[in-house]
Amino acid sequence: MSDTYDIAIIGGGVNGCGIARDAAGRGAKVLVLEQGDLAGGTSSASTKLIHGGLRYLEHYEFALVREALTERERLWKIAPHIIHPMRFVLPHVKGLRPRWLLRLGLFLYDHIGGRKALPATESIDLRKHPAGRPLKSGFGRAFVYSDGWVDDARLVVLNARDAADRGATILTRTRVEKLERExxxxxxxxxxxxFRAKAVVNAAGPSVLDLVGRAGEHTKRAMRLVRGSHIVVPRLFDHPYAYFFQISDGRIFFAIPYQHDFTLIGTTDRDHKGPLNEVKASDEEIAYLCDAANAYFERAITPADVVWTYSGVRPLVDDGSGKPEAATRGYDFDVDCDAKGEAPFLSVFGGKITTYRHLAKDAVEKLQSYVPALGGEDWTASASLPGGDFAMGAIEGLKADLAREYPRLDAASVDRVARAYGTKARVWLTADPGEDFGHGLTGAEVDYLKANEWARTSDDVLWRRTKLGLRLDGAQVQRLKTYMGE
Structure with missing residues (x-):
């Protein structure tokens, strides 16, 4: 049995790794236990946006939107390689939300969150703007507003890496079988x-209530498990704008430039009743997203055009909302201790990727009175994540430097590597490239991912550490599997 940890965190998603980073940076001895891969579930299945949640204003979630909007530029500042600003086009559609309501919502969106670096909302004419070209005729006025893009799986891994650099122990493929307080x-x-720990954090996401029961704890909280599915299709437009579209059933969806050659469309909101190890988009969800896109884009798509789908189950606090999309994206905690007020068990309920850092800060501060090692104040808002030690908006300069220093890289690889690793790319780019698996993936990069980012399988590499699963063919994937000992 190992020495006693100050905090054991169960769950290697964005909340668990964010808490680990914050706690380790305050001096605590931290253990993270994840039964699969980091970001193996919900945290790699988001719409990949750092955003306030414009639609949440309709549900009067003003505090949540303000918190998320405040976090946007903080996260961009600490991770300018994996996060970048994006402009979203919101067309006005007759018969749906009136123009005055859209304008009012966007005015609030621009002003309640402390926006500084991101450009403000503007009104455009889609008949003259580049964003109108891929759309069907008939769309006129639209609004363009700012939010952010994030590589969600890498956000998780970089938080884990920073936590480990500050002394945390990260164990993947390690399933918790039993917990006892004594x-x-x-x-x-x-x-x-x-393992032994003075405190346990239950960051199990959709399995949070299951872990509460297995630990012998109790809660009055109810969770609502909502499945969000996305589809990826060949590129529908060649400009840098994303779209925020309304649907006649009252819902919204996004169409976002993805990995240069693709368009990401999502998300759905469906109550999830099945097992958590079989989360995938249904045929109905895929058809729904295709039909939604076809209401706007001139080029029609069908399920046969879909090159990839992914789905995640959001563990939302059940606030009694009638529709899944109306359920709150806020978060809360339960903290239970033994009779002496020791050995706390903190459970995380809800949350969204944009507010993960703030959630982590709140969770750590709730544990401070129980865990003496948790000293200090909030520090994560200004400390760069690994590879992000350069200025916001300076990614093009980094790409130019890498292209000059490593002329063997083609333009696509320079862009991918800079946006995934930031300044840390030089750690493995200086090594012998080794085996070439195609599309710029080399043995040196895979070795780095295994040694520094807990990658164990080809799926870890191709779908979470990178998105090269969209590009490698069957023979190339098999070579990678052989290389990794699968």
Whole structure:
């Protein structure tokens, strides 16, 4: 049995890794236990936006929107390689939300969150603007507003990497089998050994209530599991704008430039009743998203055009909302202790990727009175994530430097590497490239991912650390599997 940790965090998603980073940076001895890969579930299945949630204003979630909008530029500042600003086009459609309501919502969106670096909303004419060219005729006035793009899976991994650099122990493929509280300490039996911790954080996402029960704890909270599905199709437009579209059923969806050659469309909101290890887009959801896109784009798509789908289950606090899309994206905590007020068990309920850092800060501060090692104040808002130690908006300069320093890289690889690793790319680019798996993926990069980013399988590399699963063919994937010992 190992020495006692100050905090054991169960769950290697964005909330768990964010809490680990914050706690380790304050001096605590931290353990993270994840039964699969980091970001293996919901945290790699988002719409990949750092945003306030414009549609949440309709549900009067003003505090949540303000918090998320405040976080946008903070996160861009600490991770300018994996986060960048994006302009979204919101067409006005007769018979749906009136123009005055859109204008009012966007006015609030521009002003309640402390926007500084991002450009403000503007009105455009789609008949003259580049964003109108791929659309069907008949669309006129639209609004263009700012939000942010994020590589969600890499956000998780970089938080874990920073936590480990500050002393945390990160164990993936380690399933928690039993938890017991005794003598003011938790004993945690896992598939990889037994550990002890003064405090446990339940960041299990959709499995949060299951872990509460297995720990012998109790809660009055109810969770609503909502499945969000996305489709990826060949590129529908060649400009840098994204779209925020309304649907006649009252919902909205996004169409976003993705990996240069593709368009990402999503998301759905469906209550999820099935097992959590079988989360995938249904035929109905795929057809729904195709039909929604076809109401706007001149070029029609069908399910046969879909090159990839992904789905995630959002663990939302059940606030009694009638529709899944109306359920709050806010978060809350339960903290339970033993009779002596020791050995706390903190459960995380809800949350969204944009507010993960703020959630982590709140969680750590709730544990400070129980865990003496958790000293200090909030520090994560200004400390760069690994590879992000350059100015916001300076990614083009970094790309130019990498292209000059490593002429063997083609333009697509320079862009991918800079946006994934930032300044940390030089760590493995200086090594012998080794085996070439295609599309710029080399043995040196794979070795780096195995040694520094907990990659164990080809899926870890192709779908979470990179998105090269969209590009490698079957033979190339098989070579990678062989290289990784699968």
């Amino acid at each position: 003598g003011g300490v938790w004993t945690i039996q896992t598939s990889g050994g037994t």
